[in-house]
Amino acid sequence: MEAELNPYHPGAGMVPRVLAGRSGDIDAFDALIARAKRFSPVRPIIFSGLRGVGKTVLLNRVRSLAEHHRFHVVQFEARPGDAGGKAARRELTAGFVKISARFRSQISKDLVKRMLGTVSSFSVSLGIEGVSLGIERDVTRASSGLIDLDLQDTIEDISRLLRNERSALMIFIDEMQELDSELLESLLTAQHFALQRELPFYVIGAGLPNLPTKLTDSRSYAERLFEYRGIGKLDDAAARESLAGPARQMGQTYTDEALDILVAEAGNYPYFLQEFGSAMWTVATASPFTSQNAEAATALGRAKLDSGFFPARWERATPAERDYMKAMALDGDAGSRSSDVASRLSKTPQALAPVRASLITKGIIYSPQRSFIAYTVPGMANFIERYRRLLED
Ligand SMILES: Nc1ncnc2c1ncn2[C@@H]1O[C@H](COP(=O)(O)OP(=O)(O)OP(=O)(O)O)[C@@H](O)[C@H]1O
Numbered sequence: 001m002e003a004e005l006n007p008y009h010p011g012a013g014m015v016p017r018v019l020a021g022r023s024g025d026i027d028a029f030d031a032l033i034a035r036a037k038r039f040s041p042v043r044p045i046i047f048s049g050l051r052g053v054g055k056t057v058l059l060n061r062v063r064s065l066a067e068h069h070r071f072h073v074v075q076f077e078a079r080p081g082d083a084g085g086k087a088a089r090r091e092l093t094a095g096f097v098k099i100s101a102r103f104r105s106q107i108s109k110d111l112v113k114r115m116l117g118t119v120s121s122f123s124v125s126l127g128i129e130g131v132s133l134g135i136e137r138d139v140t141r142a143s144s145g146l147i148d149l150d151l152q153d154t155i156e157d158i159s160r161l162l163r164n165e166r167s168a169l170m171i172f173i174d175e176m177q178e179l180d181s182e183l184l185e186s187l188l189t190a191q192h193f194a195l196q197r198e199l200p201f202y203v204i205g206a207g208l209p210n211l212p213t214k215l216t217d218s219r220s221y222a223e224r225l226f227e228y229r230g231i232g233k234l235d236d237a238a239a240r241e242s243l244a245g246p247a248r249q250m251g252q253t254y255t256d257e258a259l260d261i262l263v264a265e266a267g268n269y270p271y272f273l274q275e276f277g278s279a280m281w282t283v284a285t286a287s288p289f290t291s292q293n294a295e296a297a298t299a300l301g302r303a304k305l306d307s308g309f310f311p312a313r314w315e316r317a318t319p320a321e322r323d324y325m326k327a328m329a330l331d332g333d334a335g336s337r338s339s340d341v342a343s344r345l346s347k348t349p350q351a352l353a354p355v356r357a358s359l360i361t362k363g364i365i366y367s368p369q370r371s372f373i374a375y376t377v378p379g380m381a382n383f384i385e386r387y388r389r390l391l392e393d
């Protein structure tokens with residue numbers, strides 16, 4: 001089929017033509033908006049799941065819903081390390097400044113004046129230069145130099161104003177598991193405070209499956225602070241629709257058998273479905289797309305994954321990390337006990353701790369629970385097993 005009309009979009013954060021199987025999550029978010037507008041208490045939402053299940057596109061979708069309801073939003077992606085921490089603080093401040101600037105023309109109102117003064121102070125407190133909201137900073141607010149207190153003041157003063165406007169402040173954080181502990185704790189404290197004071201402030205996060213544990217390790221009340229929604233592979237009907245829907249929009253169809261083959265091959269996994277759908281579009285010359293086309297498409301799709309998606313992870317690993325990954329691969333996608341991996345490598349878990357930590361930092365593996373370790377993408381173990389020999393050459 002014509003390449004420029006290919007309706008499948010495999011790639012990080014790429015918006016699918018059909019966001020299949022997420023209506024429950026979107027309904028939950030709609031319910032949050034409805035309650036927030038009525039000042040009814042409601043827990044904000046955390047989405048967690050493996051790489052490529054569609055967390056980023058879902059987060060973007062619910063953010064646009066929030067904007068549609070005239071909620072004020074700040075969005076950023078957390079990144080590891082010092083540079084990531086600084087960037088997060090800059091983006092947070094820039095978001096607050098942008099929101100407050102929208103109200104500058106109403107400076108005669110007390111709540112607006114107060115918010116502008118506080119946000120000015122917050123930016124000074126965080127050492128962010130060049131912020132001018134046309135008002136003196138309020139030295140009694142957000143001026144302690146301690147991010148948890150200053151963030152709380154700022155969120156309080158913004159959301160008090162927004163409450164009056166029947167609006168809300170929402171902070172959307174992708175890759176939330178990467179947030180540094182200082183900022184994470186401050187955001188959790190602020191969220192806790194806002195819920196107690198019935199202020200319309202909500203942190204909406206997305207991240208790897210270890211994110212919920214990370215939040216509860218940080219503040220034990222985080223367990224009850226959020227609604228946790230696991231984002232996983234699609235059910236069969238949704239997986240089929242993620243393939244058939246985009247084709248239908250282009251006037252093309254699949255046979256049932258072709259859909260059976262692609263869905264099974266992709267393991268109902270959103271990123272793979274996009275990759276196999278895209279391959280189908282490439283190999284087929286006419287529709288309905290047949291099972292023969294599907295066989296050719298899975299071969300092409302698999303070759304693509306085996307030459308890009310999986311090796312990209314392998315190549316980022318050092319020789320010691322590769323040994324660790326190979327020892328893990330014996331357990332498949334379900335994951336391994338760190339102690340089993342260590343004994344296979346005839347080492348102690350302590351000796352391997354730096355290797356394990358570095359693979360986690362690189363986003364290749366994560367710890368689903370204490371003492372366990374798993375790949376962040378499905379199919380990695382199988383890839384390593386299949387290519388073990390080739391890779392070793
Ligand atoms: N519900 C869905 N229906 C169909 N396709 C989807 C769906 N969700 C995501 N996709 C597709 O899957 C791919 C991965 O999506 P996305 O980047 O949002 O995943 P992610 O979970 O954020 O991954 P990562 O952890 O690597 O950031 C994209 O190509 C996207 O178009």
Ligand SMILES: [Mg+2]
Pocket residue numbers: 012013055056057174
């Ligand atoms: Mg993502």
